[in-house]
Amino acid sequence: MKKPTRKNAFDNEYKVVIYFIAVALLMLCIKGCGGGGSTSTANTGPVSDDSTSEETTPPPTDNSAETGFTSLSEVTLSADGPGTPDNTYERIEAVFAEGSIEAPDLFEGDHTDTPHIVEDTDHIVGDHFVFLAHRDLDFNKGVQSDRQRNEIKSYDKSDNKVLGFKDETMQFEWYFHVSSEMSLTSKFSHFFQLKARNDSEDDSNGNDDQPVITLSAVEKDSSGKELQVRHSTGNNPDGTRTDDVYLVKTNWSDIADEWVHVFVQSTFSEEGTFKMVLTRLRDDAVIIDVDESNIDMWRGVSEEDFIRPKWGIYRSTAEIEKLRADEEQVRFANFVVRKGTPD
Numbered sequence: 001m002k003k004p005t006r007k008n009a010f011d012n013e014y015k016v017v018i019y020f021i022a023v024a025l026l027m028l029c030i031k032g033c034g035g036g037g038s039t040s041t042a043n044t045g046p047v048s049d050d051s052t053s054e055e056t057t058p059p060p061t062d063n064s065a066e067t068g069f070t071s072l073s074e075v076t077l078s079a080d081g082p083g084t085p086d087n088t089y090e091r092i093e094a095v096f097a098e099g100s101i102e103a104p105d106l107f108e109g110d111h112t113d114t115p116h117i118v119e120d121t122d123h124i125v126g127d128h129f130v131f132l133a134h135r136d137l138d139f140n141k142g143v144q145s146d147r148q149r150n151e152i153k154s155y156d157k158s159d160n161k162v163l164g165f166k167d168e169t170m171q172f173e174w175y176f177h178v179s180s181e182m183s184l185t186s187k188f189s190h191f192f193q194l195k196a197r198n199d200s201e202d203d204s205n206g207n208d209d210q211p212v213i214t215l216s217a218v219e220k221d222s223s224g225k226e227l228q229v230r231h232s233t234g235n236n237p238d239g240t241r242t243d244d245v246y247l248v249k250t251n252w253s254d255i256a257d258e259w260v261h262v263f264v265q266s267t268f269s270e271e272g273t274f275k276m277v278l279t280r281l282r283d284d285a286v287i288i289d290v291d292e293s294n295i296d297m298w299r300g301v302s303e304e305d306f307i308r309p310k311w312g313i314y315r316s317t318a319e320i321e322k323l324r325a326d327e328e329q330v331r332f333a334n335f336v337v338r339k340g341t342p343d
Contacts, residue, residue: 067265067275068342069343070340070343071171071339071340072339072340073338074336074337074338075159075336077092078333079127079129080119080127081121081127082121083119085105088115089101089115092117095335096152096153096158097155097159098157100153100155101152102149102150102151102152102312103117103150103151104134104138104142104148104150107141108142109139110138110139110141111134111137117130117150117312118130124281125333126333127333128331129331130330131311131313131331132329133313133327133328133329133330134328135317135323135325135328136325146316146317146318147315147317147318148313148315148317149313150314151310151313151314152310153310154309154337155197155308162308163307164194164268164339165268165306166269166298166303167268168267168268169266169267169339169342170265170268170337170339170340171263171265171336171337171340172263172337173261173262173263173335174261174262174311174332174333174336175259175260175331175332175333176255177257177259177260177331178257178330178331180252180253181324182256182330183322183323183328184217184219184225184252185315187316188218188314188315189216189217189313189315189316190211190215190315191216191311191313191330192311193214193309194211194212194213194307195208195211196212196298196305197305197306198299199304204237204301205299207235208234208299210234210235211232211310213264213266213274214232215229215262215276216228217252219252224251225252225253226249226251227252227254228246228249228250229247229276230244231245231247231274232245234299247274247276248288248290254287255278255280255287258280259281259333260279260280260287262276262278266297266307267297268298268307269297270298271295272296272298273294273295273297273342274291274292275291275292309337311335312332
């Protein structure tokens with residue numbers, strides 16, 4: 001066989017270089033022309049957003065530098081886009097444990113023929129969860145009463161990383177969206193709760209009947225729709241209920257039809273701390289800024305008691321005539337739960 005000459009070898013190397021340059025130029029052309037597939041959305045109704053935006057908001061990041069907090073653990077829950085309800089529920093329970101979903105379709109005798117937590121996507125936060133409520137069909141965990149519930153939570157079967165024990169400090173972050181058309185009453189519509197777990201019936205430390213903190217909305221005849229942050233010290237030692245304290249009230253219109261970022265940090269003790277900041281994504285406007293020290297954030301009486309987060313829709317139907325029959329949608333994205341130490 002004839003051995004290749006030096007010139008032929010050079011020609012072959014030259015041809016290889018030209019080939020790879022041509023391939024690279026072709027790939028750049030395809031990318032510039034918008035190749036690469038498309039994204040589908042769930043049939044839950046669009047969220048108003050800036051359709052010209054090309055990038056979605058990144059998930060919440062560690063705010064240690066800003067809040068004086070050293071993170072020791074972090075747990076996240078994010079949607080992955082429209083899909084089957086079973087996949088959505090599996091994602092939630094993989095983070096908060098089996099049984100952490102309190103949706104009407106999971107309870108016998110409730111509204112079981114439709115999923116109540118689905119996934120959607122948009123140009124603002126990307127993939128997110130959509131919690132649904134139906135005035136005339138949904139109950140409270142299978143019980144027909146004066147309220148209805150569709151929430152996710154951590155509880156005694158959850159990992160300790162998402163439970164707040166005595167004197168521990170935790171952070172919670174997420175994105176949140178409600179519609180200006182959502183109907184409210186003078187009672188309650190809770191979207192977030194910090195709830196105590198206290199197995200005893202001992203009222204000496206408030207018990208766990210009432211949430212410690214709620215992010216709620218109401219409609220007053222005098223002031224219209226309000227977004228509120230409430231604090232409760234629970235029950236009195238004789239078992240009677242104490243009154244809620246309003247840490248802040250703001251106009252519903254400040255957040256309606258907008259994505260907002262919510263940040264919470266709290267130390268769970270008798271003389272604890274509580275911070276909550278709501279920031280509107282569109283213009284970085286701070287809508288709520290609560291910073292409380294020496295606030296009672298503990299209801300436990302034993303080492304096994306804890307504080308746990310809940311998100312979703314938990315609302316009164318006592319004034320059902322004020323609620324519209326249309327399906328209500330509340331959207332959440334990129335849940336983050338951290339446990340750490342304040343610096």
